[in-house]
Amino acid sequence: MTQAALSPPPPLGVYLHLPWCVQKCPYCDFNSHAPPRTPRTGEAVLHHRPAGTAEPAGEIPWQRYTEAVLADLAASAPALQGRRVATVFIGGGTPSLFPPDAIHRMLSTLDREIGLADDAEITLEANPGTVEQARFHGYRAAGVNRLSIGVQSFDSNALRRLGRIHGPDExxxxxxxxxxxxxxxVNLDLMYALPDQTTAQALADVEAALALEPEHLSHYQLTLEPGTPFHTRPPAGLPDEPRLLALEGACRDRLAAAGFHRYEVSAWARPGEACRHNLNYWRFGDYLGLGAGAHGKISNPVAGDIQREARVRMPGAYMAGAGTDAAIAETRTLQNPDIVLEFMMNALRLADGFSRTEWHRHTGRPAALWQATVAEAVADGLLADDGERVRPTARGWQLLDALLQRFL
Structure with a gap:
């Protein structure tokens, strides 16, 4: 492959993982950890100590973790010189358990070490608890300009069954x-297909979310992910396929009527409000992953290759090794079959799919790698291909997992 094949490189984002939650929800398969409980009360301690003092057992070690992220960033930055960070996503866990000054240090150092674009989108995930709400002004002052709030439902009973610790009013x-x-x-995360949920209840959640006038909604189905308590002991009352389709269809129609555009399988936005960071993932852009368990993808225009990298998952091991090879769990160079599958896994989640120009710009590979498979999927009604853009059909979206199997 020539040097020009991946030059210039695709847009660059940064994903920053802060891995602690007050408690872990039974459906969650993210790399998140509840803090240790204090021996005396059995409660998690979430307040924050002055800088320079060690945290006792039970407190989130946010200061040590912040220093680890900065060491990780310092080690990663030299390979990214000359590029600007277009988007930052601070996820978890519950990032809003970290104080604003920690978020400010991480963002300001990122700007100094690599450089933030003037119009960079900077998102922080937050839960609705009152402690987190008190910090919102500080996060905004630190440079965060987009907030993603994990609501999940406005039904008290549904929240309880999901293991959530907030209520609808919060x-x-x-x-x-x-x-x-x-x-x-502001984005709101909202689930559907909850245990014993009726179509009316799912629509009530959508109406409650719309009443708050968010710019973006992540509306996704409750799924039983391997390794979670819900997978081991599924809750009673999960919908069968006909009820699931009825729930999804009713909510889809209501969101569309409210002026939201479904630009990705589970993402709805008002005009101009799509999440730029997630779009960068789905369009096969580059991103640096910082923090325990974070994954990254970086293109090298000179070598003409694409590298995947993953940090170690456990926070203690990450903090001990950050900035050294000990914090890296895996590094691999993507080969052609991997690139085709990974590109399709992302691009076919989008309503607009992808263009041949985008494919070549982000991978440097010829379309011949996937053209025959796409033609077969078009013949089966799963994809549409107008000669420039390849898009999933409605049936293709419904059968997305089966569609992606064709690219293995």
Whole structure:
């Protein structure tokens, strides 16, 4: 492959993983950890100590973790000189358990070490708890300009069955607090296909979310992920396929009627409000992963290759090794079959699919690698191909897992 094949490189994002939660939800398969409990009360300690003091057992070690992220960043930055960071996504866990000054240090150092674009989108995930709400002004001042709030449902009973520790009122208060803090871009995470959920209840959740006037909704199905308590002991009352389709269809129609565009399988946005960071993933852009368990993808225009890298998952091991090879769990160079599958796994989640120009710009590979498979999927009604763009059909989206199997 020639040097020009991947030059210039695709847009660059940064994913920053902060791995602690007050408690882990039974459906969650993310790399998240509840803090240790204090021997005396059995409660998690979530307050924050002055800088320079060690945390006792039971407290989130946010200071040590922040220093580890900065060491990780310092080791990663030299390979990214000359590029600008277009998007940052701070996920978890519950990043809003970290104080604003820690977020500010990480963002300001990122700007100094690599460089943030003037219009960089910087998203932080937050839960609706009152402690987190009190920090929203600080996050905005630190440079965060998009907030993603994990509401999941506005039904008290559903929240309880999901293991959530907030109530519907706290969810509404969190959005109001975000607006008061100056956030003009707010996403709400909302689940459907919950245990015993009726179509009316799923629509009630959508109506409650719409009443808060978010710019973006992540509306996704509850799934039983391997390794989670829900997978081991599935909750009673999960919908069968006909009820699932009815729930999804009713919510889809209501969101579309409200002016939201479904630009990805589980992502809905008002015009111009799509999440740029996630779009970069789905369009096979580059991203640096920082933090325990974070994954990254970086293109090398000179070598003409694409590298995947993953950090070690356990926070203690990450903090001990950050900035050295000990914090890297895996590094591999993507080969042609991997590139085809990974590109399709992302691009076919998008309503607009991908263009041949985008494929070549982000991979440097010829379309011949996938053309025959796409033609077969078009013949089966799973894809549409107009000669420039390849898009999933409605049936292709419904059968997305089976569609992707064709690219293995």
């Amino acid at each position: 969810a509404r208060q969190a959005v109001q607090a975000a607006r008061r803090a100056g956030f003009e871009r």
